[in-house]
Amino acid sequence: MKALIIAAHGSRKKDADLQILELTARIRARLQECFDRIEPAFLQFSKPALEHMLEELVLAGADRVVFFTFFISSGSHISSDIPKLINGARQKFPSTEFVLTRHLGIIEGLEELICREITAGL
Numbered sequence: 001m002k003a004l005i006i007a008a009h010g011s012r013k014k015d016a017d018l019q020i021l022e023l024t025a026r027i028r029a030r031l032q033e034c035f036d037r038i039e040p041a042f043l044q045f046s047k048p049a050l051e052h053m054l055e056e057l058v059l060a061g062a063d064r065v066v067f068f069t070f071f072i073s074s075g076s077h078i079s080s081d082i083p084k085l086i087n088g089a090r091q092k093f094p095s096t097e098f099v100l101t102r103h104l105g106i107i108e109g110l111e112e113l114i115c116r117e118i119t120a121g122l
Helices: 014-031 050-059 076-092 110-119
Strands: 002-008 037-042 064-069 097-100
Touching (some): 002 050, 014 037, 037 050, 076 097
Parallel strands (some): 002 037, 002 064, 064 097
């Protein structure tokens, strides 16, 4: 089974987390043929917690888990926390492949989306 986790920071504000849940649903609709499961997960303040979702997917039979990190910059979550979590998962579940994509902020074309949004109302 192939699984995708959309990893986000999490917020004390439920509306902020709802945006991630809605984004995940839209991604699920577009990538449903590529992945058996596509789930949101959060690093802080919100549930499901990233480490719990990772374990849930592996125990459900995922042999490949892809992480897309919905972060703009490479702060400590991107540079340390998430890689550490994935390295621990690799040791705990050696028969599962874990793939970490580039985080949102360094994906080519992002500036085009931003400029299009800025200039849309001009």
